[in-house]
Every structure is written in structure tokens, then in C-alpha cells.
Amino acid sequence: MSGAPLPRSLERLIEALSRLPGVGPRTAERLAFHILRTPLADAQALAGAISTMREQTRPCEICGHVADEVRCRICTDDSRDASLLCVVEEPLDLIAIERTGAFRGRYHVLNGALSPMSGVGPGELRMRELFERVDAAAAAGSPIREVIIATNPSPEGDVTLLYLQERLGTKVASITSMARGLPFGADLQYADAVTILRSLEERRGVES
Amino acid sequence: MSGAPLPRSLERLIEALSRLPGVGPRTAERLAFHILRTPLADAQALAGAISTMREQTRPCEICGHVADEVRCRICTDDSRDASLLCVVEEPLDLIAIERTGAFRGRYHVLNGALSPMSGVGPGELRMRELFERVDAAAAAGSPIREVIIATNPSPEGDVTLLYLQERLGTKVASITSMARGLPFGADLQYADAVTILRSLEERRGVES
Structure with a gap:
């Protein structure tokens, strides 16, 4: 960020936020200023939620999904x-x-x-x-x-x-x-060529 | 989030992230899973940057801009x-x-x-x-x-x-x-009616 010298701690937060996916430098700036303005408790809750999540989650030993125990809630659900x-x-x-x-x-x-x-x-x-x-x-x-x-x-x-x-x-x-084809609600004219090609190749008989 | 039961700590992070401006529930989910996957040091750096920024910044007593001292770097810059x-x-x-x-x-x-x-x-x-x-x-x-x-x-x-x-x-x-008018690089045909009206009202003589 050229021009405006900002406090080092604010610049570091902008840097850290801009490493998130889909967050460019301008968005990072906007998020950082929001966190600057938000009630202190909310900012602390966000910081705490990040640390706590990393401490309290692990991959399920069976399926690899995120879990808070050794096994996730899906793998331990006997009804499945x-x-x-x-x-x-x-x-x-x-x-x-x-x-x-x-x-x-x-x-x-x-x-x-x-x-x-x-x-x-x-x-x-x-x-x-x-x-x-x-x-x-x-x-x-x-x-x-x-x-x-x-x-x-x-x-x-x-x-x-x-x-x-x-x-x-x-x-x-x-x-x-999984089936491949035109997504539901899509406009055929806006579908990409590969999707149209595969939808033609894998066309189905219409049930009457 | 219906359907998939997630660890409580992950749900809390998704909730906290979705309170940020421009971050909807899906984006919050994507960000949370990124923070889950990122190296632990990066997640800790982000959490730390939030807390540190709130601890180490304050409004400049003169201009109200964000500062790391009592006065900001612009107010203490004698060349301005x-x-x-x-x-x-x-x-x-x-x-x-x-x-x-x-x-x-x-x-x-x-x-x-x-x-x-x-x-x-x-x-x-x-x-x-x-x-x-x-x-x-x-x-x-x-x-x-x-x-x-x-x-x-x-x-x-x-x-x-x-x-x-x-x-x-x-x-x-x-x-x-500040001057009001058509923004530089804009297409007149896409400008809103108020901007066009004001740009007409405040039209200027063309220097030759």
C-alpha cells in the first residue's frame, strides 16, 4: 500500500487477511478496518475462534472429514x-x-x-x-x-x-x-462446449 | 448449515467469519476450511494479528485516523x-x-x-x-x-x-x-442519471 503509512500492526493484519482465498488487497483492507471498528469483544471472538478451531479439530481417522473426536459424527452414526x-x-x-x-x-x-x-x-x-x-x-x-x-x-x-x-x-x-450434464436451471445457450458435448453423448431416452 | 454436523469450534469460526462485511455463509465456510488446512503457524499468525492490531492501534488525537502512537504519522509529518x-x-x-x-x-x-x-x-x-x-x-x-x-x-x-x-x-x-462528474474511463451510456444530470449542470468551458 503506497502513500498512507499505517500502523505496523494494521498492515500485518491486512497482509494476513490477503492470504485468504478470494481476498485481494482492497478486500483485506476493508476487512481489517471493519475489525478495527467492531466491538472489541467481537474482534477477540474472531481471533479466539481461529485458534480454538485449530486446537479442537482433527481429521477423522476413518474418513478424513473434519472431526472434534477421533472419529467424525458421520462415521459414528450407526443409522448410516x-x-x-x-x-x-x-x-x-x-x-x-x-x-x-x-x-x-x-x-x-x-x-x-x-x-x-x-x-x-x-x-x-x-x-x-x-x-x-x-x-x-x-x-x-x-x-x-x-x-x-x-x-x-x-x-x-x-x-x-x-x-x-x-x-x-x-x-x-x-x-x-456422479452424472454429468446440464446443471438444473441452467440456460443451454450459456453452457460451455464440453458440458454440451458430454450431455449430447450421454443423452437418455425420454420416459413416456 | 443443515445436514452436515460439523465440530462446534468450526461452526463457531464460520459464524464469526460470516459477520465480516461482504462475507456470506458460503464464503465463511470456504474461509474456515482454508484456515483449517493452512499451516498452523499461518492460522496462529492471523489470530494473533487480529488481537495485536486491536491492542496496538488507537485513533489519532488530532485527526481521528488510525495510529500506533497518540498522534498519527500524517499529523506528525512536518513536511505536510x-x-x-x-x-x-x-x-x-x-x-x-x-x-x-x-x-x-x-x-x-x-x-x-x-x-x-x-x-x-x-x-x-x-x-x-x-x-x-x-x-x-x-x-x-x-x-x-x-x-x-x-x-x-x-x-x-x-x-x-x-x-x-x-x-x-x-x-x-x-x-x-470534491468535483462531481463522470468518473474517468467510464462509459457515458452506463452512467447513472444523477451523475449525468450533475455533469451537465456543472459542465465546463473547454480550453483551447
């Missing part, structure tokens, strides 16, 4: 179908699926997708944990009957999908992936 | 013209003017604008400090020769402008306000 496993890249993907309320199985969070270009191989993701989980379920006589691979519709997500399909194909009765 | 005073609503307005590098006078931050509708009268703003400052400068034999009233081009900013003009008119040789 343990034979149906949905594999996602990130906890936020899990949350998006949970929001629909339509899925009653369990999850496995990979913590990313395969990306040879960025040096992300199977060892960088929670792949080994997934294979061990599938094997352990089979060995215990309660095999996983379906794995839904819900990686992102992106080149990295598709590479990950193919890799998992290959590695799990002999172990799991059914391997599925 | 103390007879030229720019009145702004917020510290961020001051910073925007400083960024141009074109103003070498001093500032007075009002901490808002008059808004009878919202119950903001002169007593809620740093008005008394401004009048006292102007009087003190005159009494000390170094009067303020020009006050630039740089309030926002809004109904509240204009009410504040008129009020200050009336109150300072007899005390200061020159009272000015």
Missing part, C-alpha cells in the same frame, strides 16, 4: 449405511452432498485429486486408507457394495476417477460416478 | 501543509486520497456522515474536534486557509457537506468540495 461409500476430494464436497439430505451412506475424503502436473500422486492423497478400508470391510464380512466416486468434473477429478475405478474394480461389486 | 485540511468520512477515504500522492495537506476523519434517518447527528461524529481544531489554529496565528470537504457523493455526504459549509463558512477563507 456402511456398505455405501462416497469418495470426495474435499470436506466441502461432503458438506455439499450432505446438504441435499439424499445420501445416507458414508464418505471417504481424499484431500485432493491426482495431478501429475502438480506432483500430486496417490501417496499424497488418502488412497491407501481407502483401499485398506475396503479390504477391512470385506475381511470383516460386511463388504462395501457400492463406491460412488464423486470427484470434481475436472481433468484432475477424471484422472482420479479412472485410477480408483481401476484399483477398486476387482474389490467392489459396483463402482459409480 | 497544516493550513490545508481535508475532511473525510472514514480512514479508508483518507487512504484512497493518499494513494494518489497528490495531496500534501492534513486530514480530519469524521467517523461517518450526518444521517438524521439513522440518528447520526453532529454529536455522533468528530465535528466538535474539527471546529476546535480550526479555532485553535486561528488562535495560534497559523489559521487553516482551506478546508476541502471530501465527504461521499451520497445524500448523507451532501447533508454533511452543507452542514460543515455553514458552520465553517465564517471561520475559514476557502471551503471547497
Whole structure:
């Protein structure tokens, strides 16, 4: 920030805020001035919430989702179908699926997708944990009957999908992936060419 | 957030973040998960920067800008013209003017604008400090020769402008306000009607 010399502590906060995703220097400035003006208790609550969250959360030892105990609330929920496993890249993907309320199985969070270009191989993701989980379920006589691979519709997500399909194909009765096509409510004329192409290729018969 | 039960500490952080301006629930979630994933030192740095900033800053006793000492760096800069005073609503307005590098006078931050509708009268703003400052400068034999009233081009900013003009008119040789008109680089066809109207009313002769 040229021109206006600001207190060092305020500049440091602006710097720290501008490292957040989607927060540019101007937004960081606006947020910092909001925190400057807000009641002291609110500012302290925000600072405290950051520290406390980092102290009190950990990855679930089974699925990798964020948890406050050794295991997350989904993995310890006996009402959920343990034979149906949905594999996602990130906890936020899990949350998006949970929001629909339509899925009653369990999850496995990979913590990313395969990306040879960025040096992300199977060892960088929670792949080994997934294979061990599938094997352990089979060995215990309660095999996983379906794995839904819900990686992102992106080149990295598709590479990950193919890799998992290959590695799990002999172990799991059914391997599925999320449907691809025009998103609900979208305008066909604004859809990208790849989505239109795939929606044509994977067109379905209309039920009468 | 319906559906996915999250650790309480993570939900509290999402709540605290969503109180920031321009941060909706989805953005707060995204920011919280970023803070969950970021190296611990970065998360601690952000939490620490919030607390430290609140502990180490205060309003400048002269102009009201944010400072780390009793007086801010602009008010203690002897190279700046103390007879030229720019009145702004917020510290961020001051910073925007400083960024141009074109103003070498001093500032007075009002901490808002008059808004009878919202119950903001002169007593809620740093008005008394401004009048006292102007009087003190005159009494000390170094009067303020020009006050630039740089309030926002809004109904509240204009009410504040008129009020200050009336109150300072007899005390200061020159009272000015920022020019209004089409912003540089703007397309006339996209300008709002009020801006076009005022730009027409305040049209200027073209120098040849």
C-alpha cells in the first residue's frame, strides 16, 4: 500500500487477511478496518475462534472429514449405511452432498485429486486408507457394495476417477460416478462446449 | 448449515467469519476450511494479528485516523501543509486520497456522515474536534486557509457537506468540495442519471 503509512500492526493484519482465498488487497483492507471498528469483544471472538478451531479439530481417522473426536459424527452414526461409500476430494464436497439430505451412506475424503502436473500422486492423497478400508470391510464380512466416486468434473477429478475405478474394480461389486450434464436451471445457450458435448453423448431416452 | 454436523469450534469460526462485511455463509465456510488446512503457524499468525492490531492501534488525537502512537504519522509529518485540511468520512477515504500522492495537506476523519434517518447527528461524529481544531489554529496565528470537504457523493455526504459549509463558512477563507462528474474511463451510456444530470449542470468551458 503506497502513500498512507499505517500502523505496523494494521498492515500485518491486512497482509494476513490477503492470504485468504478470494481476498485481494482492497478486500483485506476493508476487512481489517471493519475489525478495527467492531466491538472489541467481537474482534477477540474472531481471533479466539481461529485458534480454538485449530486446537479442537482433527481429521477423522476413518474418513478424513473434519472431526472434534477421533472419529467424525458421520462415521459414528450407526443409522448410516456402511456398505455405501462416497469418495470426495474435499470436506466441502461432503458438506455439499450432505446438504441435499439424499445420501445416507458414508464418505471417504481424499484431500485432493491426482495431478501429475502438480506432483500430486496417490501417496499424497488418502488412497491407501481407502483401499485398506475396503479390504477391512470385506475381511470383516460386511463388504462395501457400492463406491460412488464423486470427484470434481475436472481433468484432475477424471484422472482420479479412472485410477480408483481401476484399483477398486476387482474389490467392489459396483463402482459409480456422479452424472454429468446440464446443471438444473441452467440456460443451454450459456453452457460451455464440453458440458454440451458430454450431455449430447450421454443423452437418455425420454420416459413416456 | 443443515445436514452436515460439523465440530462446534468450526461452526463457531464460520459464524464469526460470516459477520465480516461482504462475507456470506458460503464464503465463511470456504474461509474456515482454508484456515483449517493452512499451516498452523499461518492460522496462529492471523489470530494473533487480529488481537495485536486491536491492542496496538488507537485513533489519532488530532485527526481521528488510525495510529500506533497518540498522534498519527500524517499529523506528525512536518513536511505536510497544516493550513490545508481535508475532511473525510472514514480512514479508508483518507487512504484512497493518499494513494494518489497528490495531496500534501492534513486530514480530519469524521467517523461517518450526518444521517438524521439513522440518528447520526453532529454529536455522533468528530465535528466538535474539527471546529476546535480550526479555532485553535486561528488562535495560534497559523489559521487553516482551506478546508476541502471530501465527504461521499451520497445524500448523507451532501447533508454533511452543507452542514460543515455553514458552520465553517465564517471561520475559514476557502471551503471547497470534491468535483462531481463522470468518473474517468467510464462509459457515458452506463452512467447513472444523477451523475449525468450533475455533469451537465456543472459542465465546463473547454480550453483551447
